[in-house]
Amino acid sequence: MTLPAGIQPLAAFAPLLRANGFAVAPDQVMGFIEAVGLLGPSNITDIRRAAVAMLAIPQDRRAEFDALFDAHFLGAALPQAVPADEEEVEAHEGTGETEEIPADPSDEDPGEETTATERLGQRALEDRPEEALALLRRQATHLPRRRSYRLRAAKRGRTPDLRRTLRDAVRRDGEIMTLPVRRRRTRQRRIVLLIDVSGSMQERTEGALRLAHTLVRHAERAEVFTLGTRLTRVTPALRLQNPKRALDRASALIADIDGGTRIGEAMEAFLAIPRYAGFARGAAVVILSDGLERGTPDGLIAATRRLRRIAWRLDWLTPIPGAEPRGLTEIAPLLDTLGDGATTEATVRHLLNMAKVA
Amino acid sequence: MAVRPSISGISSPNGLREALQSAQYLADEGLSTAAYLSLALGKPLLLEGAPGVGKTEAAKAMGSVLGRQVIRLQCYEGIDAAAALYEWNYPRQMLAIRQAGEEYVNVYGDQYLLARPLLEALRAPEDTLLLIDEIDRSDHEFEAFLLEFLSDFTISIPETGTVRARTHPVVVLTSNRTRDLHEALRRRCVYHWIDYPSPELEAEIVMTRASSVARATADAVVASVGLLRQELLAKPPGVAETVEWAEAATLLAAQGAPWPEAFRRAIGVALKDQDDLAFMAPRLADVLPGEAA
Secondary structure (H helix, E strand, O other), rough: OOOOOHHHHHHHHHHHHHHOOOOOOHHHHHHHHHHHHOOOOOOHHHHHHHHHHHHOOHHHHHHHHHHHHHHHOOOOOOOOOOOOOOOOOOOOOOHHHHHHHOOHHHHHOOHHHHHHHHHHHHHHHHHHHHHHHHHHHHHHHEEEEEEEEEEEEEOOOOOEEHHHHHHHHHHHHOOOOOOEEEEEEEEOEEEEEEOOEHHHHHHHHHHHHHHHHHHHOOOOOOOOOOOEEEEEHHHHHHHHOOHHHHHHHHHHHHOOOOOOOHHHHHHHHHHHHHHHHHHHOOOEEEEEEHHHHHHOOOOHHHHHHHHHOOOOEEEEEEOOOHHHHHHHHHHHHHOOOEEEEOOHHHHHHHHHHHHOOO | OOOHHHHEOOHHHHHHHHHHHOOOOOOHHHHHHHHHHHHHHHHEEEOOOOOOOOOHHHHHHHHHHHHEEEEEOOOOOOOOOOOOOOOOHHHHHHHHHHOOOOOOOOOOHHHHEEEEEEHHHOOOOOEEEEEOOOOHHHHHHHHHHHHHHHHHHHEEEOOOEEEEOOOOOOEEEEOOOOOOOHHHHHOEEEEEEEOOOOOHHHHHHHHHHHOOOOHHHHHHHHHHHOOOOHHHOOOOHHHHHHHHHHHHHHHHHHHHOOOHHHHHHHHOOOOOHHHHHHHHHHHHHHHHOOOOO
């Protein structure tokens, strides 16, 4: 079957979108063609609007879409790298020099020597993070929970189940024999994991992402962001089942891996986006970072204070416990715990114990 | 899919835009195109955008343009079918059984059914506009349930049978995007992202909504709200805040406060977060509208 000539370019647009990672369903394409017909398109803007509305293009992929649209309908050259800026929020850019990879931490961190010895000791443990991850998988139900708005029938509880009582009574000719009760359901609190991917955390980055992958796959709800010179949301990438592919996709998203550190600004960016800040509301927020911040830690402290108020609890796990840099000592009183994040095992234990500590 | 190019006398995006304007809602072309397409194709309209850009207002204005009653379903975490669809009126059923004594009584009649928003909208699809507000607050389960409702527009009540809409009702969904909606839900809808309006449009909105405000004041307020939205704030001011700020400052100015001072004292209607106020305090003078009167 051949399509009428007028429709062909419209229909041919869908495969192009699909090839670029837009989920476009056939009935959406039909809707798009119908919509163009309805608008009796007087100009290209009508077609563009119809496409955005009928193909439900998310706002944060609009730039990418526009580039494809221009290429397809206007014959513009496809930009070399279509900005895949899904979920990528740049922290405010400072002046150029902070962009560099920070120098060897030894010249700025007095606790570096202890760190080195400690890390040597932990190497052996680090070789078997699989066991820790397996523990997290098995015990994911022990992550902290909150009471839901919803009630469910239960054997014991304080709220009488009116509907069930009356339904039973209707069945039994209006006699009430028992009094069924309901209680609040529980749901897992969202875990928000903020992972520092700067150069000073290089050794822990992969382990942390592996852990994040297991968490995203097995917790009921979890969100993962990476902090560096900018903020990146990696949750969608980590939803893939295969750990290697998930990690590859996540690393591709993180443009600032092993780069400089501006955690404070990245955290401010996190808080400034209502959607992201909403993730932290009532959630258990866990930051995996050594707290080594370029420049003054003022922004970091302000952001932490703010995050503390939104979140249910806020924990900071550092790979070098006992050797906190400037910023972290000031933050410590704001945190629920300043804990040990040197190994996957320690981190997993912390996550699973959060419900008890509270 | 039944295409209805003309509904209630509206037969083009521009026609809808003018109608909305007379209902005191100033829409841009993107919104009027998406809204028109949703009406013409009988698909739900999904409006996403930051809080306070006028998503709910848009739905209400559409209701008044179409001459339909707006039925609003406010979503919340834990909303369930009993709150959205229908519930049996158990006390009445009980009474009926008691009164009937030995007689047979059908307790599943219409008089024992409490219709909730979705059922209400299905029963009168030509007279109502169903507004499903803040869908992002509901649980995933509810979203999945809506999916079924929005594709078939039927509700089955086990005791009595299936209620089917004669025509596709007009449905508007709004989301603040606190979480991603499921792709399948987006796919069933006509989508529009409402952005903050352009400065010119926002000044027009202020003038339309707040009759007492002078044009110069409106322009000045819009300009400084634009500056505020560029800051990293927890709660950037929405369109409603802009209107209120202009009104509040005008009121204070009428009582004798000088202009910049009037804006400063009325800042509480624009910035509603102590952290934001503290954050902006040192630089507030740069952002505040200057001499405007």
